[in-house]
Amino acid sequence: MPTEQEKIRNFIDGKFVEPVGNRYLDNIEPATGKPYSRVADSDSADVELAAAAAEKAFPGWSRAPAVERSRILLRIADLIERDLEKLARAESIDTGKPLSLARSLDIPRAASNFRFFATAILHTESEAHITDGIAFNYTLRLPLGVVGLISPWNLPLYLLTWKIAPALACGNTAVAKPSELTPMTASLLCEICREAGLPNGVLNVVQGTGQNVGAAITAHPKIVAISFTGGTVTGRKVAESCAPMFKKVSLELGGKNPNVVFADADLDAAIAGSVRSSFANQGQVCLCGSRVFVERSAYPEFVERFAAAASKLKMGDPLEPTTEQGAIVSSTQLEKVKYYVDLAKQEGGSIALGGSAPDPINERCQNGYFFRPTVITDLPVACRVNREEIFGPVITITPFDSEEEVIGYANDCDYGLASSVWTQNLNRAHRVAEHIHTGTVWVNCWMVRDLRVPFGGMKQSGVGREGGDEALRFFTEPKNVCIAK
Ligand code: NAP
Numbered sequence: 001m002p003t004e005q006e007k008i009r010n011f012i013d014g015k016f017v018e019p020v021g022n023r024y025l026d027n028i029e030p031a032t033g034k035p036y037s038r039v040a041d042s043d044s045a046d047v048e049l050a051a052a053a054a055e056k057a058f059p060g061w062s063r064a065p066a067v068e069r070s071r072i073l074l075r076i077a078d079l080i081e082r083d084l085e086k087l088a089r090a091e092s093i094d095t096g097k098p099l100s101l102a103r104s105l106d107i108p109r110a111a112s113n114f115r116f117f118a119t120a121i122l123h124t125e126s127e128a129h130i131t132d133g134i135a136f137n138y139t140l141r142l143p144l145g146v147v148g149l150i151s152p153w154n155l156p157l158y159l160l161t162w163k164i165a166p167a168l169a170c171g172n173t174a175v176a177k178p179s180e181l182t183p184m185t186a187s188l189l190c191e192i193c194r195e196a197g198l199p200n201g202v203l204n205v206v207q208g209t210g211q212n213v214g215a216a217i218t219a220h221p222k223i224v225a226i227s228f229t230g231g232t233v234t235g236r237k238v239a240e241s242c243a244p245m246f247k248k249v250s251l252e253l254g255g256k257n258p259n260v261v262f263a264d265a266d267l268d269a270a271i272a273g274s275v276r277s278s279f280a281n282q283g284q285v286c287l288c289g290s291r292v293f294v295e296r297s298a299y300p301e302f303v304e305r306f307a308a309a310a311s312k313l314k315m316g317d318p319l320e321p322t323t324e325q326g327a328i329v330s331s332t333q334l335e336k337v338k339y340y341v342d343l344a345k346q347e348g349g350s351i352a353l354g355g356s357a358p359d360p361i362n363e364r365c366q367n368g369y370f371f372r373p374t375v376i377t378d379l380p381v382a383c384r385v386n387r388e389e390i391f392g393p394v395i396t397i398t399p400f401d402s403e404e405e406v407i408g409y410a411n412d413c414d415y416g417l418a419s420s421v422w423t424q425n426l427n428r429a430h431r432v433a434e435h436i437h438t439g440t441v442w443v444n445c446w447m448v449r450d451l452r453v454p455f456g457g458m459k460q461s462g463v464g465r466e467g468g469d470e471a472l473r474f475f476t477e478p479k480n481v482c483i484a485k
Contacts, residue, residue, distance in 0.1 A: 006038075007038045007040070008039040008187045010042055010046055010204075010205060011190035012046070012205075013204065014194060014200030015200075018040070019042040021041070021046075023040075023041040024038040024039060024040060026039075027039045027094070029093050030096030030329050031093075031319070031326060031364070032364060032367060032368050033367035033369060039208070040208055043212040044212070046213070047213060047216040048220075050206050051146055051223055053200070053201035054146040054173035054174060054175055054201055055146055055173070055222055057173045057200060057201030058143075061199060062173075066121045069118075070169070072197055073118035073165060074118045076114045076193055076198070077113075078111075079195060080189070081108070087102075087157065087188055090185050091107065091185050092326070093318075094153075094156065094182040094184045095181075096318055096327030096329055097318060097326050098326045099319050100323065100324075101280070106155055107157065109158045110157040112451065113158070113162050113164075117168075117169035117472075120166075120468070121169045121170065124472065135485055136482075140479045140480075141170075141473075141476035141478055141479075142476060143172045143475065145224045146173050146174070146224060147173075147226070148174070148175050148176075148177075148218060148225070148226045149163040149164060149177070150217060150228045151163065151177070151229050152230045153329050154281060154286065156178050156182040156186065157185035157186065161189070162471075164203060166474070168202060169475075170472060170475040170476050172475055174202070175220075177208070177217060179210075180208055180209045180210070181329055187205065187207070189205075190203065210230075218242055218247075221245065225248035225475070226242055226250070228249070228252065231253065232253040232389075235251040235253040235462065239251065250462075251463045252455075252464075252466060253461050254286065254389040254415060254417070255461050256290055256387060256413050256414075257290060257419055258289065258410035258419045259274055259292045259419065260419065260422065261422045262403075262421075262422060262428065263295040263296075264423055264424050269422070269444065273444070274289065274306060275309045275313070276447075277447065278292070278395045279310060280447070282326060282327070282392060284333075285447070286417060286418075287440075289395070290394070291396055292397045292398070293397075295399070295401075296400065299399040302397070303352060303377060303397055307353040310373045315372065327370050328371055329369070331369055333392065334392075337390060337393070338371070340390045340394055344394075347384065347385055349383075354374030354394075355374050355376075358372050371392065371393055372393070374393055374395070375396075376395070376396045377396070379396050387412075403431070407435045407436060410436045414460045415459060416438045416458030416460070417440070417461035417462070418438050418457075419436045420441070420443075421442070437458050438457070438461075439455065439456045440453075440455065453467055454468065454470045456470075
């Protein structure tokens with residue numbers, strides 16, 4: 001098992017192996033700004049080995065009875081729960097997120113991903129269609145083969161397992177790549193898979209950069225489908241790489257999510273929910289509501305109370321149990337956040353809260369990548385800060401006068417991932433939910449998860465859906481058999 005200070009190697013054909021080029025990158029802890037381990041800097045030669053191992057494992061795994069695949073995946077879920085503390089600590093060190101968040105959200109949800117798909121494959125139904133007196137058809141849903149799974153740094157284990165679990169449950173074998181910024185939990189998962197008895201080659205993890213490893217996975221001719229979560233710019237590159245080979249592709253991309261608060265909302269709940277949806281994981285959740293719109297009559301009270309509540313979020317060393325705001329994932333991401341705060345000022349915005357780095361947290365974290373929760377008001381709806389994804393602890397608040405106006409504001413954006421609506425008027429909730437162009441609309445809540453529902457984005461937030469039946473369909477190929485009567 002890789003531990004802190006150790007090398008994080010690739011996992012290919014059931015073994016931890018050195019990268020072919022024997023190169024490593026420093027793995028930086030965001031809370032300290034210092035390297036704490038080294039991660040394999042792999043390339044296409046490693047992807048080649050991983051794809052070959054996955055190809056070799058495919059016949060055995062795809063033919064294994066569903067109940068056998070299910071048993072192994074359930075065992076993986078159990079072992080994730082057994083190792084919760086170790087995984088949560090690794091996740092917190094890798095990402096800078098509060099340990100309490102990793103412990104309560106990321107790691108339990110990773111276990112649920114395996115449990116959900118392990119049991120889903122025991123309850124699928126097969127379709128049959130009778131064609132008058134002529135024939136009957138039935139549909140076989142067959143695994144695809146070797147699939148490529150690429151995930152980002154913000155929820156590393158949670159998002160990677162949301163791909164690995166359905167892919168493997170359906171009988172595929174996989175070449176997976178976590179972000180090079182957050183490689184540790186994927187490596188620990190490989191240990192768990194081995195202990196759970198997952199056959200060699202079924203899951204292979206190649207560590208390294210997107211440019212070297214991610215691009216080699218999308219370009220590999222034997223990797224027949226790609227499930228990708230990340231930014232929209234990268235998603236476009238993935239789509240371009242896959243299109244000439246007609247690979248099946250699922251793209252879960254960026255967001256600039258509207259959070260709409262009507263004056264008739266339960267303001268206590270709306271403020272508490274909005275603070276969470278703005279600043280959870282330092283605003284580095286694709287579903288965070290970064291554009292808050294508040295009906296004008298409630299606007300002054302909302303801004304004042306929201307800023308007061310956000311100012312009380314406890315920023316600290318992510319490993320301290322009471323910390324609520326940890327570090328930004330990298331110095332590059334921190335610079336991006338600062339750039340957008342400066343841009344907001346140039347675009348006419350007022351800083352109602354934050355806008356700068358905090359005083360040093362403690363000695364251990366004095367060089368860490370911290371930024372205070374930041375609230376910006378007085379910006380035009382169509383400015384860059386209100387249109388471009390920042391992916392940090394920076395939100396804008398804008399007043400609106402009517403339902404029609406705020407629907408226009410919410411939709412005036414290239415992204416369409418998720419939204420929240422706060423109102424006690426049921427008819428309005430249904431109307432607004434129908435007309436906001438996002439893949440998910442939460443009413444009087446945020447980030448409530450039911451694994452059965454389709455998840456994904458509209459417009460430039462992606463193509464395809466994850467979750468439940470959508471994932472089972474993505475990771476299988478339907479084949480119709482037509483038999484004459
Ligand atoms: P990213 O830069 O697009 O990277 C995502 C993954 O793609 C990483 O593993 C990255 O590797 C890899 N990659 C980079 N270039 C590649 C290429 N040319 N070909 C194949 N893979 C490549 O995104 P990020 O900065 O890690 O994550 C933040 C973004 O993800 C935000 O835009 C956020 O909204 C989005 N996100 C979306 C969802 C959703 O469900 N829609 C969920 C979470 C996050 P390296 O990092 O190692 O370079």
